[in-house]
Amino acid sequence: MIFCHISFKNPHSHFANIKIKFANLTKGPQEFTLPAWRPGRYELDPFTDHIFRFGVSDEAGRPLAWRKTTPNTWIVDNPSTQALTLRYDYYAFKMDAGNSLVDKQQVYLNFINCIFYQVGRMDLPYTVSLDLPKDYLIACALGTRPTLQASSYHQLVDSPVFASTKLRDLTYTIDGHEFHLTFQGEHPLDETKLLADFYQFTRVQMQAMGGFPCQVYRFLVQSLDYTHYHGVEHEDSTVLVLGPNTPDTHDNYREMLLGVASHELFHAWNVTRIRPAEMSPYDFSKEVLFDTGFVAEGFTTYYGDLFLRQSGVFSHQAYYKEINTLLLRHFQNYGRFESSLLESSQNLWVDGYQKSTPSKKVSIYVKGALVSMILDIQIRQSTTSQHSLIDVIQQMYALHRYEQGGYTLSDVYALIGKIGGEHVLTLARELVETTTPIESILQQTLALVGCSLVSEPHSNEFTAKTGILLDRNRIIDIAPKSIAYQVVSIGDTLTHINGTLLEEDWEISDTTVLTLADGSTLTLPSSTETYYSYYSIVDDPAADTLQNSLKKEWLGDE
Ligand SMILES: [Zn+2]
Known part of the structure; x- marks a missing residue:
């Protein structure tokens, strides 16, 4: 058991004052590591930059010498004691869905930012005792009391916590599974309608995947009065950060909240449980390259939106608007001629979140989602609606969860081939591994569901x-x-x-x-070329019965 005690002596300073006791140490040098990154964001994160006043003491409280071997590794050489306590302050003042913030109004912690682990001892249980004001409410996948128990380091850092006097908790239940929608901050929405929307898209996701992987799931929402849009997935919860939350932004806020919530909920299967082999389990000490970003984020982006349509939460036109946003982002990006999805995924750790070199890469989210749509419709067509891409994901959930070793690109291809047939597999390889323009594939695929891809010149x-x-x-x-x-x-x-x-x-x-x-x-000089054209999906009024019936099944229309 590893004990953490976290207090907040001066919330105005934004420091969390942390003590961690590691006991039953084996002989030899003791190495303590702070994660170099966090799941959901595939780049190095400077969490160690926020560590202040670090010290180590033995059981009698005597200070011990320590040294650093990497930016995020601290070592105590051959202590003569069986237990060590690390003491440090963590500067928590970054508001987004993967960081931490302490101020006079709330405590919001992502433990992955600020709690150390020992390599080889990550499976030990952690107990975290939060020293909070008595009137603070708590929301966390590990419970709602100030003492949180995690079965392992992995579970602890997968369980962010919100605490304040103002948490607003809404709940709904589906088939015995309990869902909480907890707000820190005001929101402009009608809560009855909001719960109905959440109920609908959750129910459709559960129907698609056959149940739900945990008993209690929490949407933890930081609702801000300034512009923000971010979500991070966890096994039994998600943190969503969005704003502005002013009444005049009602429609936009609703669209953002539903969009990010549906996306993150689908991550409860895809990524948090169905995981690339390279990250099963996670190694937090260094970069972990993987080439299946289109599965992790492309499948999720596609299904996050599609479930909103299939559940009736989004109208037909609202869903097309989401597709059009993807088309806009893909076709305004000349990086589509330079990097395949595979290359862009492999380069995530290099440039996934920055535009340092112009027109270099595609987005695993954007092209990944468009490719998912193509594969979904093509599988429906080739199996006369007996199967769809969701069958691939269901099979991945059965065969390739992280505790089973995760999945490789070959595993994904094998399932696409098995379920969709050779034609769909060939298409998948082309879409993932090459920079072949996708206009004609999109056009041909959308025609199967009675739609067209139309282009028009840039407005300027x-x-x-x-x-x-x-x-x-x-x-x-x-x-x-x-x-x-x-x-x-x-x-x-x-x-x-x-x-x-x-x-x-x-x-x-x-x-x-x-x-x-x-x-x-x-x-x-004059040129006949045109650039930065817009593309959008429209219904084809001349579509026949077959096309329209495939569309109904795709969009979940009654
Ligand atoms: Zn995602």
Whole structure:
């Protein structure tokens, strides 16, 4: 058993004051590690930067010497004592779904940020005692009392905690499973309608997957008065951070909350339990590369939205709007010609969350979701609606949970081939491993469900014609195959187009003359190419009965 005591002597300073006692130590050097990253975010996180006033003492309270061997590893050499206590302060002042925040209003902790483990002893139970004001309410997958018991380090760091005087807890039950929707902060929604919506999409997910993997599940919502949108998945809970929560943002807030909640709930199967082999179990000490990001986030993004439609929580048009957002993000990104889904997944730890190099990669979320939609519809078509992509995920849940060793790309392909047939498998490989443009595959796939993919030029005629994307008068992106790409750079500032000030009513002509801020001028010759076109899904009014019936099954229409 490992004991943690966490107090908050001065919440204004944002420090959590932490003591951890490790007992029954074996002989030799004692190594203590703080995670270098957290599940759900595949990049190194500087949690150690928040550790202050670190010290180690023996059973008698005598201080012991320590040293560091990596940024997140502390070592005490050959202590003569069987128990050691680590003492330190953790600066908790970052509001997002994967970090921690302590202030005068609340305590919000993700233990993965701030609690140490010992390699080889992660399976020992942890007890965390929170020294909180008496009137604080608590919400956590480990319980609602100030003493939390976790069966292992993995369970502890998978169980974020909210504590304050103002937690608002709404509940619903489905087939004996209890769901809590707990708000820290105000929200603008009608709670009866909100619970009905949550009930509906939860029920549809449970029907699709055949039950629910835990008895009690918690949606922990940080509802903010400023703009934010973030969610992080856990086995038995999720943290959602969103805002603004003002009454005038009601519709947008509802869409955001339902969108992120449905996505994170599906993670209760996909990622937290059905997990890439490379992360079964998690190694928090260093980067863990995996090549199946399209499964982890693509499948989840697709199903998070689709379940909202299938449950009737989102209208037909609201669901198409979500697809159109994916299409917009995919087709505005020229990185689609440079990196496959596979390469982008392998590079997640390098550039997954930054746009450091322009037009370099695709999003595992965005292209991953579009590929999921294609595979889902193609499996439905090839099996005359007997199966869909959800059967692949069900099989993964049966065969490839983390305690079974997780899944590899080959496992996923094998299931797609087994359920969808050779044609769908070939398609999956092409979509995942190559940069082949997906317009025609999308067009052909959407036709199966009585829909079309339509394109229209970018709303800014200058952008459509030159391949230059502007933010006011600054160039923020350039289509790599355009002529402009050869003569201007991202970051350049334009003052005139065809001799007219950019702020004024300039006209497009065959050739385009650009004047840059340094006074130089450039002439772009005429071209028939168009850039940054928009794509969207629309219903095909000429669809036949077969197409419409496949669409009904896909969208869950009555
Ligand atoms: Zn996700």
